[in-house]
Amino acid sequence: MSTGIGTRGEPVTPVNPAGNTTVDIAALLERGRTLSTPVLKAAVDRLAPPMDTVAAYHFGWIDVEGRPADGDGGKAVRPALALLSAEAAGATPETGVPGAVAVELVHNFSLLHDDLMDGDEQRRHRDTVWKVHGPAQAILVGDALFALANEVLLEIGTVEAGRATRRLTTATRKLIDGQAQDISFEHRERVTVEECLEMEGNKTGALLACAVSIGAVLGGADDRTADTLEAYGYHLGLAFQAVDDLLGIWGDPLATGKQTWSDLRQRKKSLPVVAALAAGGPASEQLGELLAADAKSNDFDSFSEAEFATRAALIEEAGGREWTSQEARRQHAVAIEALDGVDIPQQVRAQLTALAEFVVVRKR
DSSP states (O other), X not given: OOXXXXXXXXXXXXXXXXXXXXXXXXXXXXXXXXXXXXXXXXXXXXXXXXXXXXXXXHHTSBOTTSOBOOOOOOOOHHHHHHHHHHHHTTOOGGGGHHHHHHHHHHHHHHHHHHHHHHTOOEETTEEOHHHHHOHHHHHHHHHHHHHHHHHHHHTTOSHHHHHHHHHHHHHHHXXXXXXXXXXXXXXXXXXXXXXXXXXXXXXXXXXXXXXXXXXXXHTTOOHHHHHHHHHHHHHHHHHHHHHHHHHXXXXXXXXXXXXXXXXXXXXXXXXXXXXXXXXXXXHHHHHHHHHHHHHHOSOGGGOOHHHHHHHHHHHHHTTHHHHHXXXXXXXXXXXXXXXXXXXXOXXXXXXXXXXXHHHHHOOO
């Protein structure tokens, strides 16, 4: 599939075999930002000081000194999916805005807590909240964003809002399950590929699945339609996380905003690592020995760049990088196939297809 480049660096993708449907991914993501950001800011403004300013810093709206900033607020894939979800049900994109905002609030709740638990000092090329404002504020603001997410949905006051909230809370519980699994894996010498996929399905797939169904639910879609859209989102989430796992080891820090070899520094049992360990062969065995020694090391934080580079090279030699790249494509294909099970407007189908392609070819 050929791609061009949009105004923000995202691909502009022809998605229909006849070549007459072109989706501007940059415009699609920008629409999600434009429609959801004012409502998101209004929700954050409800927080008591200093949580309101801490949250504003996290979202990139202000700098460390409290001055207005035009920070990188992320890719905005989830808001874009929530608006498309509403259109899939025949509603206006605006119908999906509360769902888009709720999903973004939950997503950022998880980022605030994850950064603290992982010890990440940088996100989107800026110091993380816990580094600037302290661990207590990172925890409190994360909790507050989760509460706001439910508030934003429930205050709509409709039956559909209640259905949407149930899907969001279920997705949030799965997300937390996934984070707990991820942390537990760091202290294990071996994790199976199946366990890793289950963890990533919870940690990433569940919320993306919710994003691509929540707007449809708010638009009055039945459970069968919402469930089918969730299947697309779940597999898209697995593709998304597989790409994230690749970027977590081999991503360009200038693009990702994180350190080189960031996942290796955190001893993450991500898909490339797990696949490499499962592959067998000399490189796999050598990698296993090094990682087992790493788990017992008291000097891990002082490892040199060369030591991390050696581990990355062994993962690649054992086939972990290629396997993960292929898994991203496989999950992408399953996501697209899921759309065959639901009757949605052709333009929405084209946009969902193009967004799925964007997820597996992105650089950050």
